[in-house]
Amino acid sequence: MRKAVLIIVLLVSISCFSQNKQILYNFTSVPQSLLTNPGSDVKYQWYFGVPLLSGISANVGSSGFSAYDLFADNGVDFNTKLRNVVFSTSRKDKLAINEQIEFFNGGFKIGDWQSNAYISFGMYQEMDFLAYMPKDIAIFALDGNRDYLGKVFDLGDLNAKGELLSVFHVGYHKNISDKLIVGVRGKIYSSIFNISSTQNSGYFYTIQGANSIYDQIISSNITVNTSGFLNYTNNYSGNAKSDITKKMLLGGNLGLGFDVGLTYYPKKNVQFTASITDIGFIKHSKEVESYSYKGYYKYVGLTPDFIGGNSNNNLLQDFQDAIPLDTLHTKYTTWRPVKLNSSIQYSFGDGRGSTCNCTGNEMKYTNSVGAQLFAMSTPRMPFMALTAYYRRQIFDSLEMKATYTLDSFSAKNIGLGLSTTVGKVNFYILADNLLEYQDVSKANSLSFQLGLNIIFPNKNTPY
């Protein structure tokens, strides 16, 4: 029981989530923006990311409460803080963590200087965790049921998933015309660990009874699927490190997915983009173990049988027979969280220097303003975010993007991204929720990305 309470607290204290990369999206001086839209207007002769340093991102979000609410060193009793968190949040509040590290990433242009088709490819490792606040279960663990006669405790509040996987991808994008760029990216997922328990339902309640003091009913439909853990639970004698490496290199539970996207210029200074990424699934068939509690039990208590005498009924056994713990080894499929991004942008200001002999040169704008929409599928309601942004070319080699984002974690999320390209070296750093850096412990969400690339720019001339 104590463990259960700890796990609940842990779930509650970790829950943060959002894979919204609002700064990176359409930030085309960074090649990694191709991962948020395979049809991004990114041009290069060729590029490669510095291995392990080309893309590092971490993203933590918790709606409803912050680390400070729970762990502040302020003299208030921890249990008081925990109660406040449990009772001030709802079952919709969630904790989400996402982390990505690129192992390698590169790209090249296909064909000669007149061609407008590009290949990009790479591999990254990703960790995802999402948990909803298990509110009713937390209330029961804290208070029991005495003061909640008539309340229906919802077992569907148990909703969490986590995954560690590696992703191999190859993308292709092409300027179909001056106005339209389309792109597609194929992905192979190799799942290292997966745990998912997102389809639960059931309830239990206690009410005043007619023929006994209480009517107590529990109806349970709980399933927890796991894959990739099995070898480590019992007498594991192998080498975990080499095992995990193997799973990363396509030795895990495999899946397939794809991204599609486009960039469209209805006018030279107006740009529309849209993408859908991670339309894909993973088939879990290796090291699969699922646990389920399914059944219905009405608890009436002991019922002595004076006629037969010594009836010897066993309540614990009755309960276990009614709602048995089943351990299964059946394959299951998980769907990747599908992400939708879209933006509209208006550009202004002539970015060409006054000394430039501009005839024939492509117009380059200094400033852009725009709006972005992000949506992602989750086990319950889709996660949505709306971003307004301003992009500016500060120098030829320095570009900035500032964002203001509204989502369920925060209504005052200001982010800033900088990308500098000196010679062929591109460095970028993106961070959001800058206001929260005054006190990160009170932040409801933070995200952070940086990376290093070598880019050989696109050539529009034969020499």
Add this chain to the structure above:
Amino acid sequence: MNKFIGIFSLSIFLFSCSSNLDFNQVNDLKSEPVIVSNLATFDLPANQFVTNGIEQYVFFDSQTFDVFRDSFFNKSLVRTDLFFEITNTINRAYIIDVYFLNGNNSKLYTISFNVPAYTIGQNPVAKTEIFENAKLDLLKNSRKIAFKVTMLPGTALTESSPGSLKLISSATVYLVLQ
């Protein structure tokens, strides 16, 4: 222009602050749930006390009751209230004994009720027994509960006598989890 990046990166790391957080507070975690549930229920109609015209005076049944065998529950339990309510609508008086027995069928604790014969408008016999400290330990060592119903002498019953002897009971369990 690398300066800009440098300044930006540095400022994120240098100017970011955090209130003191103390994650060791998790060790103070303590929850005190109070759980209510049924304990036992029976309803004996008057005619069961008569077989082939002969009155049966004593009924007995023992039931396995091994929730205390669970060490976690045993350790976390700090108090138990047992509530009983007996409604007798039979025109005879009874004694009901509830015995808590250990694994060797030795009596550890007994709760007895004197149930008067039915009269119109009488209240049910109710009792709450609180188990704490040493008394709670007796309960924790119990593995069985036995019920004994003894009918006292009085007006003879027949197989068509009306009424029943009904017992309902509940447990209120106080746990401290830490």
